[in-house]
Every structure is written in C-alpha cells, then in structure tokens.
Amino acid sequence: MGVEPQRSPRTTRQQVAILDVLGSAKKFCSAQQIHSTLVRRHQDVALATVYRTLKTLSDSGELDVIFSEGEALYRRCKSIEHHHHLVCRECGVSVEIENPDLETWAAAVASAHGFESVDHTLELYGTCRRCSSGK
Amino acid sequence: MGVEPQRSPRTTRQQVAILDVLGSAKKFCSAQQIHSTLVRRHQDVALATVYRTLKTLSDSGELDVIFSEGEALYRRCKSIEHHHHLVCRECGVSVEIENPDLETWAAAVASAHGFESVDHTLELYGTCRRCSSGK
DNA sequence: CTTGCTGCAAAATCTTTGCACCATA
DNA sequence: TATGGTGCAAAGATTTTGCAGCAAG
Numbered sequence: 001m002g003v004e005p006q007r008s009p010r011t012t013r014q015q016v017a018i019l020d021v022l023g024s025a026k027k028f029c030s031a032q033q034i035h036s037t038l039v040r041r042h043q044d045v046a047l048a049t050v051y052r053t054l055k056t057l058s059d060s061g062e063l064d065v066i067f068s069e070g071e072a073l074y075r076r077c078k079s080i081e082h083h084h085h086l087v088c089r090e091c092g093v094s095v096e097i098e099n100p101d102l103e104t105w106a107a108a109v110a111s112a113h114g115f116e117s118v119d120h121t122l123e124l125y126g127t128c129r130r131c132s133s134g135k
Numbered sequence: 136m137g138v139e140p141q142r143s144p145r146t147t148r149q150q151v152a153i154l155d156v157l158g159s160a161k162k163f164c165s166a167q168q169i170h171s172t173l174v175r176r177h178q179d180v181a182l183a184t185v186y187r188t189l190k191t192l193s194d195s196g197e198l199d200v201i202f203s204e205g206e207a208l209y210r211r212c213k214s215i216e217h218h219h220h221l222v223c224r225e226c227g228v229s230v231e232i233e234n235p236d237l238e239t240w241a242a243a244v245a246s247a248h249g250f251e252s253v254d255h256t257l258e259l260y261g262t263c264r265r266c267s268s269g270k
Numbered sequence: 271c272t273t274g275c276t277g278c279a280a281a282a283t284c285t286t287t288g289c290a291c292c293a294t295a
Numbered sequence: 296t297a298t299g300g301t302g303c304a305a306a307g308a309t310t311t312t313g314c315a316g317c318a319a320g
C-alpha cells in the first residue's frame with residue numbers, strides 16, 4: 001500500500017487564509033481566483049504560495065481537483081469518499097454526487113480489456129437553476 | 136437546436152498531414168506530440184497551425200478531447216456516438232467504451248438538482264496489459 | 271484572383287522553481 | 296533557534312494571436 005502523503009508540519013497564516021477561502025466556496029476555484037479573493041479580503045498571499053499550497057493539499061487528498069479548459073480547479077469537499085460533481089458551467093457552483101454502480105462497471109470494463117489499477121474521472125456540467133433563469 | 140460548426144472550406148497539405156497522424160494513432164496525443172511526429176515524418180507543419188487545426192476539428196466534433204494534467208489531448212474516434220475511453224496512464228493507448236445507462240443517470244441527477252442542458256465527461260485511466268507486464 | 275490558411279514571432283496564460291528571508295514550533 | 300514556509304522574480308510550458316505572404320478553389 002502506498003503511504004498517504006503527509007500534511008505540512010506547520011500551520012501558517014497563509015494556509016489558514018487559503019483554506020478559509022476554499023471553505024466558504026461552494027464552487028471549484030482556480031489558483032488565480034483564490035489569490036484574487038485573498039487580495040480582496042486584504043489577506044494577501046503570494047500567488048506562488050497559493051499554487052504550492054493547493055498542490056500540497058490536493059496531493060494529500062484534502063482537496064478535489066478537476067481540469068477545465070486547461071486550468072486546474074480546486075474545491076474542498078465534504079465527503080472523503082470517492083464522489084463526483086455536478087458543476088454549473090456559468091457560475092461554477094457545484095454539487096457533490098455519487099454513483100456507486102460506476103465503480104463496479106469501471107472495474108468490469110477495465111478487466112475485460114486487460115487494464116489494471118483503474119481509476120476514473122466523471123463530472124457533470126450543466127446550467128444551474130439560478131443561471132438559467134437569470135437570462 | 137444549435138447549428139453544427141462547419142468544417143474548413145479548404146483542404147490543405149497541413150490538415151491532411153495532421154489528420155493522418157491522428158488516424159494512425161490509437162492514443163490521445165497532445166498538439167506538441169503531433170507536431171513532433173510531423174517533423175519526424177518530414178511533413179513539417181507550424182506548431183501554431185497544429186493548435187489551430189486541432190481546435191477547429193474538435194469544435195466541429197471530428198476529434199475527441201480530454202484534459203490530462205493541464206494539457207489537451209486529442210484523438211480521432213471511430214464512433215460518432217457519445218462514448219468514453221479507457222486510457223493507459225503509461226503509454227496512452229486508449230479503447231473506446233460505452234455506458235448507455237450513464238446518460239439516463241446523468242439526466243436524472245441533473246434535473247433532481249435543477250440543472251439544465253447537462254453534459255458529462257467520463258474517462259477511465261489504468262495500466263494496459265502490455266505496460267503492466269513490461270515492468 | 272480571392273481570401274482562407276500558414277508560418278513566424280511575440281505575447282498571453284497558467285504553473286513551477288531558485289533563493290534569500292521570515293516565522294512557526 | 297532550526298528549518299519549513301513564504302515572497303519575489305525569473306523561467307517553463309502550453310496555447311493564442313497579429314500580420315504578411317502563400318496557395319486552394
């Protein structure tokens with residue numbers, strides 16, 4: 001078994017601020033967006049630090065990452081279990097969703113083609129009620 | 136319904152060369168990889184043209200795109216129907232797979248949360264037989 | 271001939287990294 | 296006070312774009 005990546009041994013003002021932004025966001029955010037939010041809140045953190053922190057946190061599994069249009073988007077999720085998201089294309093709001101059957105299906109398809117240690121990515125993109133009524 | 140994006144009105148040596156590389160590839164390739172292959176084949180095409188052509192082709196639906204680790208990977212697929220892929224993390228070989236039930240599930244989950252015009256991305260990543268036996 | 275496509279180079283993004291300094295534990 | 300974390304600036308990587316010239320139809 002692989003060893004779980006460790007969390008940093010020190011708690012800093014910057015990390016707290018970044019986690020705070022992620023905690024109050026119900027959407028996936030890019031490093032740049034988080035950085036802007038921090039600046040707006042007068043809690044400046046260097047962009048490089050935002051990137052480093054997000055990488056560390058996602059490596060340790062504390063953040064979920066999705067790649068959209070060439071950039072990484074991060075979100076702190078409630079569930080630690082494997083799950084997926086229903087994301088609004090307009091505003092980015094996202095809902096955590098589950099699909100237990102998918103695991104079984106994925107494993108079956110994989111072994112049928114001789115693939116091992118299979119993993120999967122699944123995200124749903126749509127327009128949320130608020131955004132579709134807005135226009 | 137939306138109008139299907141059009142294919143370019145002119146057929147050029149460059150486009151043919153790019154489609155040829157994609158046609159002989161059973162894996163998802165990045166723009167850079169396609170460019171390298173073209174150079175290796177002495178069919179040089181400017182990198183910018185490769186990017187432009189790939190964008191045009193994927194916009195018109197002739198190419199499937201997936202984002203992996205921050206870069207776009209393209210593949211010309213056999214089926215025009217909506218489908219997914221089982222991709223090898225090591226060598227990139229991919230197999231086209233289907234999951235009809237997913238559409239139904241996605242639509243249900245979406246409407247349950249008030250989302251409209253939902254779309255989804257699903258890709259399986261694993262290690263193919265050749266790669267897992269190789270090492 | 272027309273004008274869409276290409277090549278080239280510059281630039282825009284997103285992300286990473288080297289290094290000196292700061293601050294947590 | 297030791298050393299992990301941070302800030303800053305520079306560098307890397309991927310992708311886009313402006314513009315002049317080429318070439319398909």
